Amino acid sequence: MSQEKISPGMQQYLDLKAQYPDAFLLFRMGDFYELFYEDAVKAAQLLEISLTSRNRSAENPIPMAGVPHHSAQQYIDTLVELGYKVAIAEQMEAPKKAIGVVKREVVQIITPGTATNLEQGNNFLVAIDYHQGLYGLAYMDVSTGEFYVTHLKDFSLLCGEMINLRAREVVVGYELTEEESTILTKQLNLLLSVDQESQESDLLAVDLPAIELRVASKLLHYVHQTQLRELSHLQPLVHYEVKDFLQMSYATKASLDLLENARTGKKHGSLFWLLDETKTAMGTRLLRAWINHPLISPREIKERQDIIHVFLERFFERHDLTESFKGVYDIERLASKVSFGKANPKDLLQLGQTLTQVPVIKAILESFASPSLASLVSQMDTLPELESLIFAAISPDAPAVLTEGNIIKPGFDEQLDGYRKVMREGSGWIAEMEARERQATGISNLKIDYNRKDGYYFHVTNAHLNAVPDYFFRKATLKNSERFGTAELAKIEGDMLEAREKSSSLEYDIFMRVRGQVERYIQRLQKLAKQLATVDVLQALAVVAEKNHYVRPEFNQERVIAIKEGRHAVVERVMGVKEYIPNSIYFDQTTDIQLITGPNMSGKSTYMRQLALTAIMAQIGSYVSAESANLPIFDAIFTRIGAADDLISGQSTFMVEMMEANQAIQCASPQSLILFDELGRGTATYDGMALAQSIIEHIHDHVGAKTLFATHYHELTDLSERLPHLVNVHVAILEENEEVTFLHKITEGPADKSYGIHVAKIAGLPPLLLERAQLILTNLETHSARMRDQGQSTVAQEEIVQQLDLFQDGVQDEIVNRLRELDILNLTPLEALPILHELKQLASHQN
Known part of the structure; x- marks a missing residue:
């Protein structure tokens, strides 16, 4: 479209769009947000809304789509969830008062990393930078104001931390x-937002490495550039080191089902599901954070354990405490809504309701009279002045919207009360005037009505026009009646309309003033939120411990693992206590590796996960599922459990397996x-066995880490004869009359066979297939035993052993040829069945 044909309004749109080319621009026009050009075409498809056009009669009509302003949030949420940015352009003046085109400005850019319209979980916006060989990583939850920073030496570690944070958007501060770009966008599926500008702030007033201050200041700049307002709820920057917590990769957390069930993607069946007896959204978020970052400090772990112990000792007081949390709202997020200027009357009432519960919670905590709670209780701020302000100002029946009135409580503002009196009593004045004039004029059906055009008026039918007094003046003439006014009626009407208009405006102003006063308490509210969340999580852990009969774990510095009758806490909860078979786990100071043999389905993986889950629960501060537990404090957990291809990066199961093994070998310490579960099975038998043995x-x-290594390679059990820190254990099997029962019990020594x-x-x-498999197995075992008798090592046999004839009983070459021609890697089970049946028939004829 040529420049001279663009209207002033469209020019305004184009100017704003040029400032935010990477975002959908929602352009406020009256009661709608409109989108134009490419934004309209794409949004119509994504949001399933109608695509129309502006200037339809023009040679090149402008594509247009729109959404109602009152329901815009759902469309914004959809676009952001799909990974897009949305810029909101509002009308900055009333159209009636505007000279020329209405002034509009972008007031906020909502992005996947800054979205605050969430439920309970965190939404972390991440920023990364690189300087002098170090990577800086900062992250912030805009909805809660949490702000953290660290640095790492390797890009893969940087990516691992972003995966753990479940980031959706990353602000990139370097080239x-x-x-790197491919990894971030294709493998991690992150939205990249480039911002190399920095912003100074009191939030950054901490002594940190240069790279951390660089990346934090760039993140802060991006947040202010997108939110376009001062954010008083942002918390001071907190430095942390990855090594300050128990280190686990995202793959490890997924394989252990810490935050969600890896198979279903749901909360049910995860450690988080098991432990989540929290009563508040703040507590739920904190519990997730604790599971994500178990402690390595014995002092901090003991502090949590001591409080849980107190809660367990005092059942009735703890029950009262749990009940008191039911009236506690998410004041952390409420504080951020105040900072954003989005808090409504209902939000303030929820804040006030929470503050009424704080003295109750504090009194219950004081009743425990425990030194372990003393510091927490003494610092708990009840904010009585804020509670008084809210309940003095906000009506208990106030609506969520600001335009419907009835927000401010009677008695809070004298002028507002005066306006309300005029509106309330005006109806009485009109009724009184109507009765008086009806008597004075003798018009029996005289009444006062109201409409928007004529205001208040006397309604007189044509039959009574001769009785109308002189001080009535005509306002409108209808077919069968006329409308009249009087000076007195006009005065009452003026007073009522003025009161209604000024009351609405004054009530809005009073609410804004009250909300501004609440904003002064944001830092105190955030501190209180953390205290309440901490108590909530600890009472939840006490409830879980009591309900499931958990015990308090002890810790040692001798690297001894002693778990008596331990259980996999989540599996036990799903199966039920009576069905679950516990296992003891013991590593003395001289034992570093347990080599576990036994068949699938027998419980090896559960046994391994049981140890990891017990360690994680213990280092969270939780009690654990066992009769007793004494553990070292681990600095990291590395796992390779289960098989999964990384299809996005084109890596096979075996490649992923080797990469995870390498990470453990390179990064693990004696602590x-x-x-490792079945490491090496993704390649040829002897390759896999050789790798497994060399890794062990x-x-x-060279590493010395406590290790559980489950394997099908029984040949590896011989390693215990020459590796002093390795012991064999196996899954007990009951074998009677050729029937096998898996006892799910780990016992000393190697398994005698695989039971596959x-x-x-x-x-x-x-059955026929199984009989054939048994015959083949017997031949293989006989051959293997003969090779061992000849003194040849297990791993070296592949070099000299000729291919065994699997059909030594004389089956025709046709069967062998058919088998050689089969492309089994691309054969589905349904396709394989008829082929297998045909081969069986051939074998039967041969026999």
Whole structure:
């Protein structure tokens, strides 16, 4: 469209759009937010709204789409959830008062990382920077004001931390390499927002490494550039080090089902689900944070344990405490809404309701009379003056919106009360005047009515026009009647209309003033929120411990693991206590590796996860699922459990397996815990066995971490004869009359065989197939034993052993040829069944 044909309003739109080219621009026009050009076309498709056009008769009509302003939030949420940015352009003046085109400005840019319209979880916006060989990482939850910073030496560690934070958007403060950009956008699915500008702030007034201050100041600048307002709820920057907490990769957390069930993606079946007896949104968020970042400080762990112990000792007081939290709202998020200028009367009432509960909670905590609670209780701020302000100012029946009135409580403002009196009593004055004039004029059906056009008027039918007094003046003439006014009626009307208009404006101003006063308490509210959340989580852990009969774990510095009758807490909760078979786990000072043998389905993986979950629960400060537990404090947990391809980066299961093994080997220390399940099975048998053995030897000789290594390679059990810090354990099996029962019990020593065919039998494979498998197994074992008798090492056999003839009983070459031609990697189970049936028939004829 040529420049001269663009209207002033569209020019205004184009000017604003040029400032925010990477965002959908919602342009306020009356009761709608409009989108134009490419934004309109794309939004119509994404939001499933109608696509129309502006200037339809023009040669090139402008594509247009719109959403009602009162329901815009749901459309904004949809776009942000899909990974887009949305810029909100509001009318900055009343259209009636505008000279020329109405002034509009972008008042906020909502992005995936700054969205605050969330439920209970955190939404962290991340920023990264690079300087002098170090990567800086800062992150912030705009909805709560939390603000953290750290630095790392490696880009992969940087990515790992972003994955753990579940970031959706990253602010990039340096020039990314092509590989880094690909990893962030393709593998991590992050929205990249470039911002290399810095912003000074009192929030950054801490002594930190240069890279941390750089990245934090860039994050702060981006937040202010998108939110376009002062954010009084942002909290001072907090420095942390990854090594200050128990380190776990996202893959480790997923494999252990810490925050969600890895198979379903749901909360149910996770450690978070098990422990979440919190009563507040603040407590729920804090519990997630504790599970994400277990402690490594014995002092901090003991502080949490001591409080849980107190709560367990005093059941009735704890019950009262739990009940008192039911009236506590998310004051952390309410404080941020005040800062954003979005808090409504209902929000302030929720804040006030919470403050009424704080003295109750504090009194209950004081009744415990416990030194472990003394510091927390003494610092708990009840904010009585803020509670008094809210309940003195806000009507208990106030609506959520600001335009419907009835927000401010009677008695709070004298002038507002005067206006309300005029509105309230004006109806009485009119009724009194109507009765008086009806008697004075003798018009029996004389009445006063109201409409927007004529205001208040006397309604007189044509039959009574001769009785109308001289001081009535005509306002309107209808077919069968006329409308009249009087000076007295006009005065009352003027007083009532003035009161209604000024009352509405004054009530809004009073609410804004009250909200401004509440804003002064934001820092105190945030501190109170943290205290309430801490108490909420600790009472939740006490409830879980009592309900499930958990015990308080002890810790040692001798690197001894002693868990008596331990249980996998989540599996136990799902199955029920009576169904679950506990296992003791013991590592003395000289034992670093347990080599676990036994068939699938027998409980090896559960046993391994049980140890990791017990350690994590203990280092959160929680009690654990066992008869007793004495543990070292681990600095990191590394796992390789289960098989999964990384399809996005094109890595096979075996490649992922080797990468995770490498991470453990390179990063683990003697204070770490390693869980390896069936490592090496993703390649040829002897390759896998060779790798598994060399990994075990390397961990034993050079790493020294406590390790559980589950394997099907029974040949590896011989390693216990020459590796002094390795012991064999196996899953106990009951075998009677060729029937096998898995006891799910770990016992000392190696397993004598794999029982794989027995597992296949349980799975329901055909008897004829199982018989054939047993025959083949017997041949293989006989051959293997002969090779061992000849003094040849297990791993070296592949070099000299010829391919065994699996059909030594004389099956025709046709079967062998058919098998060689099969592309089993691309064969589905449904396609394989008829082929298997046909081969069976051939074998039967041969026999």
